[in-house]
Amino acid sequence: AGLSKAFNVADVRALAGRALPRPIRDYLEGGADDEWTLARNRAAFGDWVLAQRTLVDVSVIDPGTKMLGFRAAMPLMLSPTGMSQLFHASGETAVARAAAAAGVPYGLSTMATTSIETIAATGANRYFQLYLFRDRELTRALLERAAAHGYGALCLTVDTAMAGNRERDLKSGMIMPPRFTLGSLMSFAGHPRWSLGALKNRSFQLANVIDHVGDIGSAGTSVIDYVNAQFDRTATWKDVEWLRSQWSGKLVIKGAIMPGDCLEAVDCGVDAVMVSNHGGRQLDTAGAPLDYLPAIRDRIGDRAELIVDGGVRRGTDVLKAIALGANGCSIGRPYLYGLAAGGEAGVERILSIFRSEIERDMGLMGRTRIADITAADVDHLSQFRS
Numbered sequence: 001a002g003l004s005k006a007f008n009v010a011d012v013r014a015l016a017g018r019a020l021p022r023p024i025r026d027y028l029e030g031g032a033d034d035e036w037t038l039a040r041n042r043a044a045f046g047d048w049v050l051a052q053r054t055l056v057d058v059s060v061i062d063p064g065t066k067m068l069g070f071r072a073a074m075p076l077m078l079s080p081t082g083m084s085q086l087f088h089a090s091g092e093t094a095v096a097r098a099a100a101a102a103g104v105p106y107g108l109s110t111m112a113t114t115s116i117e118t119i120a121a122t123g124a125n126r127y128f129q130l131y132l133f134r135d136r137e138l139t140r141a142l143l144e145r146a147a148a149h150g151y152g153a154l155c156l157t158v159d160t161a162m163a164g165n166r167e168r169d170l171k172s173g174m175i176m177p178p179r180f181t182l183g184s185l186m187s188f189a190g191h192p193r194w195s196l197g198a199l200k201n202r203s204f205q206l207a208n209v210i211d212h213v214g215d216i217g218s219a220g221t222s223v224i225d226y227v228n229a230q231f232d233r234t235a236t237w238k239d240v241e242w243l244r245s246q247w248s249g250k251l252v253i254k255g256a257i258m259p260g261d262c263l264e265a266v267d268c269g270v271d272a273v274m275v276s277n278h279g280g281r282q283l284d285t286a287g288a289p290l291d292y293l294p295a296i297r298d299r300i301g302d303r304a305e306l307i308v309d310g311g312v313r314r315g316t317d318v319l320k321a322i323a324l325g326a327n328g329c330s331i332g333r334p335y336l337y338g339l340a341a342g343g344e345a346g347v348e349r350i351l352s353i354f355r356s357e358i359e360r361d362m363g364l365m366g367r368t369r370i371a372d373i374t375a376a377d378v379d380h381l382s383q384f385r386s
């Protein structure tokens with residue numbers, strides 16, 4: 001009911017806020033330290049204005065494009081997020097189905113609560129996001145499963161050598177997976193619909209890694225403890241070269257934002273960089289993807305695709321990023337808001353909001369094809385201030 005009256009991402013976010021118990025909402029929304037980078041990701045889009053060109057024939061608009069080797073109905077994809085069943089019992093499966101229906105690629109996280117195999121069965125255009133665990137055999141096993149199940153791209157997240165300092169989670173005592181003690185049941189009692197769904201959900205676990213390294217919460221550990229215990233801190237560019245030799249599909253680096261790092265990635269043979277600071281959840285006071293994007297495109301030319309990830313909430317954000325050199329954008333929290341607000345239908349709603357915004361905004365810019373959008377379509381605010 002609420003979804004049909006949700007006209008933008010902010011409306012769906014408000015619905016999600018009401019559906020989720022406080023500790024879950026904080027886990028979804030939170031960033032590191034003072035959440036400066038979280039805010040900067042949004043604010044960076046406000047530093048640019050779009051060129052409004054008039055009296056162009058915009059009767060036929062095509063927002064379609066290609067990203068990571070996939071045809072995409074619009075220049076938007078879904079970033080990998082861990083533990084989606086926390087937000088709705090239908091979890092990653094609902095997200096992948098909605099992505100398939102909307103014709104956009106979906107990234108399955110290593111930390112997902114649904115298996116590589118189950119998501120393959122949804123038929124979505126899919127890529128697999130990898131974290132390097134200390135256990136290298138686990139990495140090999142994940143690569144084999146992803147290749148065998150038709151994942152077209154492998155995406156290595158490189159901004160998580162250590163867990164970010166998410167103080168909201170420290171305060172709420174986010175222990176995963178939720179163990180329904182009397183105490184936690186009471187704290188979730190204010191959200192009976194969420195709690196009932198969670199109680200009925202017997203499949204909540206880290207579906208892709210549990211057999212190798214166990215589950216979060218198996219020893220009462222927090223997400224932060226788990227990441228620090230399991231992820232491989234010794235990883236360097238040599239490991240990217242190694243991955244390149246092991247994976248024949250598209251290879252993507254997620255979490256580089258400095259132009260020099262992006263160039264290094266391209267030199268290692270990656271096909272795309274997701275320019276990202278993990279949605280402000282890792283190094284606080286790091287810059288926004290948009291802050292570095294023009295310089296990155298300058299450094300790497302056409303040698304790789306660039307996908308902007310973080311703070312994308314409007315069609316105009318997507319079009320600004322493309323004008324500044326991106327091939328497309330990717331979203332995390334927005335589709336999780338949809339998932340929390342209404343399962344698969346909620347994710348569909350978010351994607352249809354982006355789709356209609358992108359089409360309408362292209363028409364109002366006087367641009368009918370993504371390939372026609374260039375640096376001539378944006379101006380930096382400072383030009384107007386001087």
Ligand code: FNR
Nearest residue numbers: 079080081082109111157278279310311331332333
């Ligand atoms: C994430 N992100 C993430 N990234 C990743 O590579 N692997 C993961 O498992 C996760 N998990 C995860 C969980 C949650 C709840 C969030 C909000 C984010 C980061 C994600 O892929 C993406 O970079 C950000 O979400 C993008 O920023 P926005 O769109 O949320 O502002």
